[in-house]
Amino acid sequence: MPCFRDDQAERVRARGYVVATVPAYLDDDFRGHFRMTRHQVQQLQEDLGAAGAYAEDHGGREPISPGKAPLVLLWTLANQDTIRSISDRFDLTKSSVIRSNRRLTNAIVNDLLGEHVKWPNNTAAGAIDCVGGIEIVGAIDGSHIPISQPVEDQEVYVNRKGFHSLVLQAVCQADMRFIDVFTGYPGSVHDARVFRNSPLCQALPRLCPDGESVILGDSAYPLTGQLITPFKDNGRLTRRQKRFNTEVSKRRVVIERAFALLKGRFRRLKFLKMWSIADTTKTIIAACVLHNMCLAGGDRGDDFGELTDGAEGLEVVVPRHRDDAAEDRRDERGAPVREQLMTAFLGPELR
Structure with a gap:
């Protein structure tokens, strides 16, 4: 037989x-x-x-x-x-x-x-916080979505951790719902450049009027009147600045939790093996839409969220690039707003 x-x-x-x-x-x-x-x-x-x-x-x-x-x-x-x-x-x-x-x-x-996936008309409803008269609408971050080696320009997709990926940029609110998503840039591209080339960068002054509302990002992002980042730790931060950085970190951790839930619920995003980059980007965005539909339906996915898989969590120290230095020259636009937030967080006494 x-x-x-x-x-x-x-x-x-x-x-x-x-x-x-x-x-x-x-x-x-x-x-x-x-x-x-x-x-x-x-x-x-x-x-x-x-x-x-x-x-x-x-x-x-x-x-x-x-x-x-x-x-x-x-x-x-x-x-x-x-x-x-x-x-x-x-x-x-x-x-x-x-x-x-x-x-x-x-x-x-x-x-x-x-x-x-849309910017809310009533930003206060899902805001992360409201302090000093400023609404913290959401938190922004980038997450690496591992992909198989592309057919063309393979080296461009290798990120600083050494694997091929696409960068998913997202903003979420307190309930982990995404209100803006953007992907397609290779893993080697810095978060600041992804942000500058995203539609959100141009729209943010309209979405978050100066002095009224902001989003929070980590130190990879430029400081602007609408995007507030921690003080860069140059070894000479004051106690007040360190405390402010801690307060920012506590409020922006929600975006890391959102990414963990997204990848925990839709585990295909831990490694996408597809022939076409176009299909890959659409699959990532579709998963973000389904993520929001689940949360809107009351399914918080507490049993799906997983600990960091290495793509996010601990902040990685990235070598200084020319892009970062260019962004530093624009810091003065967001400095007064950051000072206002710092006073609201900590009070005027702490130095």
């Missing part, structure tokens, strides 16, 4: 997983597998249907049903399974999995992003 299969034989796939096994899951098991509740998945199915994300008959094959396609995408994002394993689980060809995921990801980015 032969111990091998004929390569031309039909591959064995799971049958009835979506129609029989998934409905039998307990609610907690369903959420554990797909990282969203049943109600949230149903809402996602409806939203994607309204966006026209589901395929028509293609090449004589039966199209993937609206009940299955979102589950395929969520399973892909929730796990680091191979496409072959996913196709077997859902009784699909590998090409069908890839096409369906690409179609749904495009729909999320093109049609759902603006609804679920």
